[in-house]
Amino acid sequence: MEAFLALLTVFTQPDLLLLVGVGTFAGIYIGAIPGLSVTMAVSILISFTFSWDVYPAISLMVGIYMGGVYGGSRTAILLNIPGAPSAIATALDGYPMAQRGEAGQAIGVTTVMSFFGGLIGILVLALAAPYVSVFALKFQPRDYMLLAVLGILLVGSLSSGSLVKGIFAGALGLAIGAVGRDPLTFTERLTFDLQLMEGGISFIAVMIGMFGVSEALLQLQNVNKTAVRQKITRIVPSFGVIRKYLPLSLQTSTIGVIIGALPGTGGDIAALMAYDHAKRVTKTPKVPFGKGAMEGLVAPETANNAAVGGAFIPMMTLGIPGDAVTAIMIGALFIHGLNPGPMLMVDQPDMFWFIVGALFMANIFMLIFGLTGIRIFTKIVEMPRAVIIPLILLLSIVGAYAVNNAISDVYWMLGFGVFGYFMRHYGYPLGPVILGVILSRLLDDNWRRAIISEREDLGRFFEGILTSPLSVTLFAAVILIFVSQTPLWTALKTRLFRKA
Amino acid sequence: MDPEFRGDQDHHDGTSDATPGGYPAERRPGELGFALFLTGASAILLYNAYAISGFDALSAPGSVPMATTAVMLIAALVVTWRTARLPRVTTETLARDILPVTVLVFVAFLVIFGLALKPLGFLPTAALFLIAAIRLLSGWGWPRTILTALFALAVIWIVFRVIFTVLLPSGVVPEAEIIQVFRTLLSGGGA
Numbered sequence: 175m176e177a178f179l180a181l182l183t184v185f186t187q188p189d190l191l192l193l194v195g196v197g198t199f200a201g202i203y204i205g206a207i208p209g210l211s212v213t214m215a216v217s218i219l220i221s222f223t224f225s226w227d228v229y230p231a232i233s234l235m236v237g238i239y240m241g242g243v244y245g246g247s248r249t250a251i252l253l254n255i256p257g258a259p260s261a262i263a264t265a266l267d268g269y270p271m272a273q274r275g276e277a278g279q280a281i282g283v284t285t286v287m288s289f290f291g292g293l294i295g296i297l298v299l300a301l302a303a304p305y306v307s308v309f310a311l312k313f314q315p316r317d318y319m320l321l322a323v324l325g326i327l328l329v330g331s332l333s334s335g336s337l338v339k340g341i342f343a344g345a346l347g348l349a350i351g352a353v354g355r356d357p358l359t360f361t362e363r364l365t366f367d368l369q370l371m372e373g374g375i376s377f378i379a380v381m382i383g384m385f386g387v388s389e390a391l392l393q394l395q396n397v398n399k400t401a402v403r404q405k406i407t408r409i410v411p412s413f414g415v416i417r418k419y420l421p422l423s424l425q426t427s428t429i430g431v432i433i434g435a436l437p438g439t440g441g442d443i444a445a446l447m448a449y450d451h452a453k454r455v456t457k458t459p460k461v462p463f464g465k466g467a468m469e470g471l472v473a474p475e476t477a478n479n480a481a482v483g484g485a486f487i488p489m490m491t492l493g494i495p496g497d498a499v500t501a502i503m504i505g506a507l508f509i510h511g512l513n514p515g516p517m518l519m520v521d522q523p524d525m526f527w528f529i530v531g532a533l534f535m536a537n538i539f540m541l542i543f544g545l546t547g548i549r550i551f552t553k554i555v556e557m558p559r560a561v562i563i564p565l566i567l568l569l570s571i572v573g574a575y576a577v578n579n580a581i582s583d584v585y586w587m588l589g590f591g592v593f594g595y596f597m598r599h600y601g602y603p604l605g606p607v608i609l610g611v612i613l614s615r616l617l618d619d620n621w622r623r624a625i626i627s628e629r630e631d632l633g634r635f636f637e638g639i640l641t642s643p644l645s646v647t648l649f650a651a652v653i654l655i656f657v658s659q660t661p662l663w664t665a666l667k668t669r670l671f672r673k674a
Numbered sequence: 675m676d677p678e679f680r681g682d683q684d685h686h687d688g689t690s691d692a693t694p695g696g697y698p699a700e701r702r703p704g705e706l707g708f709a710l711f712l713t714g715a716s717a718i719l720l721y722n723a724y725a726i727s728g729f730d731a732l733s734a735p736g737s738v739p740m741a742t743t744a745v746m747l748i749a750a751l752v753v754t755w756r757t758a759r760l761p762r763v764t765t766e767t768l769a770r771d772i773l774p775v776t777v778l779v780f781v782a783f784l785v786i787f788g789l790a791l792k793p794l795g796f797l798p799t800a801a802l803f804l805i806a807a808i809r810l811l812s813g814w815g816w817p818r819t820i821l822t823a824l825f826a827l828a829v830i831w832i833v834f835r836v837i838f839t840v841l842l843p844s845g846v847v848p849e850a851e852i853i854q855v856f857r858t859l860l861s862g863g864g865a
Contacts, residue, residue, distance in 0.1 A: 222834060222840055225839075336698075336753075336756075338749050338752045338753055338756075339749070339753060341745060341749045342712065342745075342746055342749035342750055342753065345742045345743070345745040345746040345749065346746055348738070348742040349719060349723075349739060349742045349743055349746060352738060352739045352742065356735035358735065359735045361726060361727065361735040361736075362726075363723070363726050363735060363736065363739050364719060364722055364723060364726075364739055364743075366722065387784075391777050391780060391781070394774075394776045394777055394780060394811070395771075395774065395776075395777075397776075397811050558812060559811070560808055560811035560812035560814075561808055561812070561822060561826065563807070563811065564803065564804050564807035564808055564811070564823075565804075565826055565830070567780070567783075567784065567803075567807070568800055568803065568804065568827075568830065569830070571784070571787060571788070571791070572796075572830070572834055572840065572842065575791070575842065575843075576834075576840045576841065576842070579841055581788060581791060581792060584787075584788045584791070585788055588781075588784050588785065588788065591784075592781060595777070596704075596708050596772075598695050599695050599696065599702065599705075599772055600695060600696050600702060600704075600705045600708055600709075601695050601696025601697075610742075614738075617738065618738040621733075621737070621738055622733040622737070622738075625732045625733045626733045630731055630732050630733060632732065
């Protein structure tokens, strides 16, 4: 009963409902404007809402997250520019549809399928998370440590780049998270004897730098990119069209939830995987993939929105972020004195059910706003980048400064922005850095607790891993992911295939 | 658009982790230098991590920093080794594709912004930054640039300073008095 009441909080309090609505509306436009990403928006927003109560702050962020994942599809279809990374796959078939004069139909199907995917993700979150959290209570410190390593490795390996660069990025994040005084012994760590670094590096400055400043600097090279506006016809899709693509959307929603729930992965990876899946299972599409196949639109859009619910599962139950946005949300919960993980579900289940309710409401708002207001939309997304980029940079500076009122945070943000800019250019993923920063404390604490409980004996530590089914599974997964990305595995696979 | 392609079509610049920048089989200008920088920085960090508590105990405060920086160094060495063996991208230059003048100018703008923020205050610094940045990027005339910049700044200031009550350095501007005027206006003319 209490859970049900918490679920209804957002529906019964007009101010929270309004914030979810405003967040979703803003999210759709943020997601749609190329150069503004949801991760960037949420990381900047956290610095402005940290003084708010937790419910309003979360309401706004949840709305922006849900709306932003969907919003990216609009510009992908209309302008062939994915507004958000999760809409990269949407552009492949969405834009050819728009060129054929079917932009309205593409937007309509995308909206309904995003709603459908989002709904499945939220349902799975509501049903699975309580069980996962009960299971998570059995986790030993070493399991948390292994899970943190697994998350960082997963995001490195599932990105399309090189694993070794992913590993570097994850380790860098862990090192950044370790800077400052050790909370257990008060020893200075990686501070170079600088007073400035004794308190550690503000993770908000790192996030805003990596996702806000680096993205804005990157967009400076696309300032003059122009796009042709498409004509929009009927938007609301017929029931027949929805029914036809329902089986595929169920499959790709499942892919979205699973990929979203894997620690460290997000909607962008889920969408690309769902697109690959659609190509494999659709033997004879009416229109070929890449030329405007409806299946190529349905698959990524259901998957990326389903991944939103999925990403909240490890965040709420284990305290391990499902993707970069949930990593930032964990930061927001920390700021509000909450500690995401299995104990949050035990001590404050109302928080979990409130988030489920807010996500559900954001999904409904997304459907409403998605099917209306198309004319205002086209005006807003055509706002010149020459104005947007300086505004992003200005907001980044305000955001980094606002948290601690410290100029040093502005410099950290700028430093990480420039560093992130080079990382993007040279193919180093940024997700593992943020994941590393967030997971640094969890990994450090749990490693030390685990090894102390084994009396500093590494042999006993590994014995503990091998005798626990959960630990051994996690350990095997870590080893498998690592080995699967090495030349050793490629050679083995080649040999096995040759024999076959 | 090639449906098999999973990257940014124009710049290979890493729009997201699902489509990272760079080229898998070629080396971009400055990529080897960046890899060498990462290797050097990792070695310095490892040395610093070792100095925390050496090999005192597995649960010592320096154990995790040492492990992570060691992983960084190994990974950076592997990346450097692989990068050095790749052929260079012949169609790109560092000055045009990686560090164009606009990017350098904007980094300089941001550094100056940071330096001027406290003494000058948020409003004048942000106004100067927006005017310079918009003018540089858009090439619009001064009146349009100044109007756009000031309008955008006014919106940002009202939203963040007045509504969200975010504290920003006031510097030479009597911000408290201006806010009071706004609050009076919002509360119905000081009633």
